[in-house]
Amino acid sequence: MATLPIPAEAVIAQFGPSLNFPPAQGYPGRDEPDEVVKTHCCFCGMQCGIKLLVKENRIVGFEPWEEFPFNEGRLCPKGVQRYLQNNHPDRLSDPLERVEGRGFLPMGWEAAFERSVSEIQRIQARYGKDAFAMLSGVSLTNEKSYLVGKFARVALKTRNLDYNGRLCMVSAGAGNKKAFGLDRGSNNYSDLAQAEVILICGTNISETFPTLTHWIWQARDNGARLIVVDPRLTPIARTADLHLPIRPGRDSALYGAILHQLIRHDWLDHDFIANHTSGFEEARKAVEPYDLAWAERTTGIAKEKILRAAEWWGPARTSFLLHARGIEHQSKGVENVLACINLVLATGRIGKPYCGYATITGQGNGQGGREHGHKCDQLPGNRDIENPEHRRYISSVWGIDEQELPGRGLTAYEIMEAIHRGEIKGLISICFNPLVSLPNNNMIREALEKLEFYVCIDFFLNETARHANLILPGSLHEEEEGTVTTAEGRVVRIRKAVNPPGNARSDTSILLEMARRLGAGKHFNYHSAEEIFNELRLASKGGTADYFGITYKKIEDNMGVFWPCPSEDHPGTPRLWEDRKFKTPDGRAHFHGVPYREPAETTDPEYPMILTTGRVVSQYLSGTQTRRIGKLVEQYPEPLLEIHPRTAAQYGIKDRELVRVLTRRGSAEFPAQLVETIREDTVFVPYHWPGRKSVNQLTSGHLDPVSKIPEFKVCACRLEPLGRPAPPAEETNAYASA
Amino acid sequence: MNTTTFRTDQEFFFDPQRCIGCHACEMACAECETNGQTAMIHVDYVNRFLTTQTSVQVCMHCEDPVCAKVCPADAITKDEFGIVHSANTARCIACSNCVQACPFGVPKKVEPLDLMMKCNMCYDRTSAGKKPMCATVCPSGALYYGTREQMGRIRPNSTPVNTFRFGQQLVKTKVNIMMPKGATELVVDSE
Numbered sequence A: 001m002a003t004l005p006i007p008a009e010a011v012i013a014q015f016g017p018s019l020n021f022p023p024a025q026g027y028p029g030r031d032e033p034d035e036v037v038k039t040h041c042c043f044c045g046m047q048c049g050i051k052l053l054v055k056e057n058r059i060v061g062f063e064p065w066e067e068f069p070f071n072e073g074r075l076c077p078k079g080v081q082r083y084l085q086n087n088h089p090d091r092l093s094d095p096l097e098r099v100e101g102r103g104f105l106p107m108g109w110e111a112a113f114e115r116s117v118s119e120i121q122r123i124q125a126r127y128g129k130d131a132f133a134m135l136s137g138v139s140l141t142n143e144k145s146y147l148v149g150k151f152a153r154v155a156l157k158t159r160n161l162d163y164n165g166r167l168c169m170v171s172a173g174a175g176n177k178k179a180f181g182l183d184r185g186s187n188n189y190s191d192l193a194q195a196e197v198i199l200i201c202g203t204n205i206s207e208t209f210p211t212l213t214h215w216i217w218q219a220r221d222n223g224a225r226l227i228v229v230d231p232r233l234t235p236i237a238r239t240a241d242l243h244l245p246i247r248p249g250r251d252s253a254l255y256g257a258i259l260h261q262l263i264r265h266d267w268l269d270h271d272f273i274a275n276h277t278s279g280f281e282e283a284r285k286a287v288e289p290y291d292l293a294w295a296e297r298t299t300g301i302a303k304e305k306i307l308r309a310a311e312w313w314g315p316a317r318t319s320f321l322l323h324a325r326g327i328e329h330q331s332k333g334v335e336n337v338l339a340c341i342n343l344v345l346a347t348g349r350i351g352k353p354y355c356g357y358a359t360i361t362g363q364g365n366g367q368g369g370r371e372h373g374h375k376c377d378q379l380p381g382n383r384d385i386e387n388p389e390h391r392r393y394i395s396s397v398w399g400i401d402e403q404e405l406p407g408r409g410l411t412a413y414e415i416m417e418a419i420h421r422g423e424i425k426g427l428i429s430i431c432f433n434p435l436v437s438l439p440n441n442n443m444i445r446e447a448l449e450k451l452e453f454y455v456c457i458d459f460f461l462n463e464t465a466r467h468a469n470l471i472l473p474g475s476l477h478e479e480e481e482g483t484v485t486t487a488e489g490r491v492v493r494i495r496k497a498v499n500p501p502g503n504a505r506s507d508t509s510i511l512l513e514m515a516r517r518l519g520a521g522k523h524f525n526y527h528s529a530e531e532i533f534n535e536l537r538l539a540s541k542g543g544t545a546d547y548f549g550i551t552y553k554k555i556e557d558n559m560g561v562f563w564p565c566p567s568e569d570h571p572g573t574p575r576l577w578e579d580r581k582f583k584t585p586d587g588r589a590h591f592h593g594v595p596y597r598e599p600a601e602t603t604d605p606e607y608p609m610i611l612t613t614g615r616v617v618s619q620y621l622s623g624t625q626t627r628r629i630g631k632l633v634e635q636y637p638e639p640l641l642e643i644h645p646r647t648a649a650q651y652g653i654k655d656r657e658l659v660r661v662l663t664r665r666g667s668a669e670f671p672a673q674l675v676e677t678i679r680e681d682t683v684f685v686p687y688h689w690p691g692r693k694s695v696n697q698l699t700s701g702h703l704d705p706v707s708k709i710p711e712f713k714v715c716a717c718r719l720e721p722l723g724r725p726a727p728p729a730e731e732t733n734a735y736a737s738a
Numbered sequence B: 001m002n003t004t005t006f007r008t009d010q011e012f013f014f015d016p017q018r019c020i021g022c023h024a025c026e027m028a029c030a031e032c033e034t035n036g037q038t039a040m041i042h043v044d045y046v047n048r049f050l051t052t053q054t055s056v057q058v059c060m061h062c063e064d065p066v067c068a069k070v071c072p073a074d075a076i077t078k079d080e081f082g083i084v085h086s087a088n089t090a091r092c093i094a095c096s097n098c099v100q101a102c103p104f105g106v107p108k109k110v111e112p113l114d115l116m117m118k119c120n121m122c123y124d125r126t127s128a129g130k131k132p133m134c135a136t137v138c139p140s141g142a143l144y145y146g147t148r149e150q151m152g153r154i155r156p157n158s159t160p161v162n163t164f165r166f167g168q169q170l171v172k173t174k175v176n177i178m179m180p181k182g183a184t185e186l187v188v189d190s191e
Helices: A008-015 A077-085 A109-127 A142-156 A170-180 A210-221 A251-264 A270-276 A280-287 A292-299 A303-313 A333-346 A366-372 A388-398 A412-420 A441-450 A507-523 A529-540 A552-558 A630-635 A645-651 B024-030 B097-101 B133-137 B148-154
Strands: A035-040 A049-054 A059-064 A096-099 A103-106 A132-136 A161-163 A197-201 A225-229 A242-244 A319-323 A355-359 A426-430 A453-458 A470-473 A482-485 A490-494 A609-614 A641-643 A657-663 A666-674 A682-686 A715-725 B010-014 B042-045 B054-057 B108-110 B115-117 B143-147 B158-166 B169-180 B186-189
Touching (some): A008 A103, A035 A490, A049 A077, A059 A077, A077 A630, A077 B024, A109 A132, A109 A426, A109 A470, A109 A507, A132 A412, A142 A161, A142 A388, A142 A482, A142 A507, A161 A412, A170 A333, A197 A210, A197 A303, A210 A225, A225 A303, A242 A303, A251 A292, A251 A303, A251 A333, A270 A333, A280 A333, A319 A333, A333 A355, A366 A482, A366 A529, A412 A441, A490 A552, A641 A645, A641 A657, A645 A666, A666 A715, B010 B148, B024 B042, B133 B143, B143 B148
Parallel strands (some): A132 A161, A197 A225, A197 A319, A426 A453, A453 A470, A609 A682, A641 A666, B158 B186
Antiparallel strands (some): A035 A049, A096 A103, A096 A470, A609 A715, A641 A682, A657 A666, B010 B143, B042 B054
């Protein structure tokens, strides 16, 4: 029974989101801080270095950290405003209990732990261990990710643990493992600087990873050509030498057609293909029919542009291919990734200076989190939970019998489906707001309402937490020591700057106490984040993501260490594959045959338009943090429906008029924004908003068969103009929509 | 004010072409306590209907600042380092002459305060040897603060220009705009 105890509007009035603005003259003490803490931004996978100014256990401002090598002081607006999540009026400082008709009332920790544990035990005794699931998030440090993985398997003893990285980089991870036997960007971003061609596939870099723009520009200052594949003319696409405005969901067709051209013109590295790869023949056969005319019909991109992309990519001496959610958030996300990797392998431009390939991991610790913790099919060190040898090794590190270690569980969206079917009855979540971030969220809401017991650990009462029976106030990024691994594979130090406020506790202490009360205390005997990290090092030893040689001191002395780093005298590995020893069973990089197939939902007379989704620069993911920071909300206050003027004219839609968007899963209304920067067959809505303003009411739950990533980037929709102007954004208050 | 560490070899360079419209500069500028959470740098879409192009405008710190010339109250001054300072709050009469006269459209009359406010190139930071906030955080290189030699190394195919022609009027500024290699001036309006 996890319906809302009182109407959502009443919960919002008490717990927000409300907007935090700094005082006009700044917070007192900013000029004379007690401490200046060198740490990192809490948001995306760039993990920019930043200095936080601390006065009397309060973050009162920031200073750029110009010495940190990746961003050298540069920040995006989220980074500049990130300190305002601290001392926020919405911050939870006591455990809260759902009381029907009254809302969420404070309670003591003792009662909160006792109730949580007794409900977990009741549900598991009645329905089985796996009927209690855990959902986690990769805003957590490596230490906490590792701890969550161990907690779920050793203390909760459930196989149903998964995480919000399932909505992020799992397609890339699966593709990289298939092709290279290892899941990490092959190069650090300094290899962009002298690349002759940069191919950016489905990534809105300047809005989602703004500080990476600098490295792209540096290459262009040195003469690089930039090719951007995106259905929209994003800020980075605007500056490109070649923009390929692809029809959403057709990516593997484009990369297949480019490979066809590379083969046809013999722009191939035959030595590399012969000596260091396998599977080229399958890849070649698959793209044999993909000539330019077919590619133009399928992708909606003029064939001259496709040919030009091949002409630039093929003969280049150096290059860098980057991709992100645009190609990965699809029911063929893994295939799209493999089709991109084929282009890199065909030209042999990898494992050399300025020859690079990487996915851009989206979340703060998307990289480290998936390697060591809470992915349903993995164990620390990026080990396979179904590999007997891997299971034995991790069981020995954890001091348990291998028979006790649960197997592979369901993925995030599948966990919600299993709750909906009544198979999973209880849930614990930390750092995940699925009601905003998962697709088809009317189903997610119904699922949450069916739970017998839901306990949520978070620092704000996010939209999903409103369905919880108990909320345990955890800690912010700046309230615990630890490490994260950036999108480059660089392990960096996160510093504790302040203590959690009031009766809030660190996430770690909450998990350790729960583990103790669940009878697993002897396996969770840690006194510091560093102790957890040292166990993680051992657990990762010998895995592909080997952290054994990385110590806190080494990270601090070097401002980060790149894994793999197998021994303490090892310097780390900024660039992979210089030795050409790939981690696949045959030691070669693998081509894959990627025959094209359509997205799961295509347009038809009933739903004739393509809907795609994405982000804006001032918001981060489900907005739990950024929808509470005043200036970030003001910068882009409500989700707009981007639509091409010619399409709008067909429907009689004018700028700022409300449009109802309908899909097979739901409907929602958005003000139209008429822009020539989008394809005529496609509309776009960003996804950071909740309730009636959530575009994820409309998106589809079709999953990639391998990575189980949902197809956020393509579905079929119908538009119904409402014929009246939308109210001003300040009246809609979309940031706090019920 | 201690100005002993102001580095005269450091210059401000900006390139509106590189602006990605993220507004980090505005947010960082507003953090300065002397601005009272009001940004002195401005980012706007050029024409969102047509393009995602944005542009950024910061005070150009003219050699012969028109804003100072037209000020009837002598509130705007240029110092020995070429920084044109925001109107002296004791003198400014909020007449908006400077707002009308500036060829770059930089000064704004801040209504609730009835005062002219503009960028003073983070004098509190630059006079202490630091970079201005906006140019430190800019993630795309649209704003840069450093020496002319550093800029030349970073951008070998561009030339900094600080001469602007507005019809008959020639304006020289302390702040540079990045132009294609070999350019000598920016003609804003040749009519």
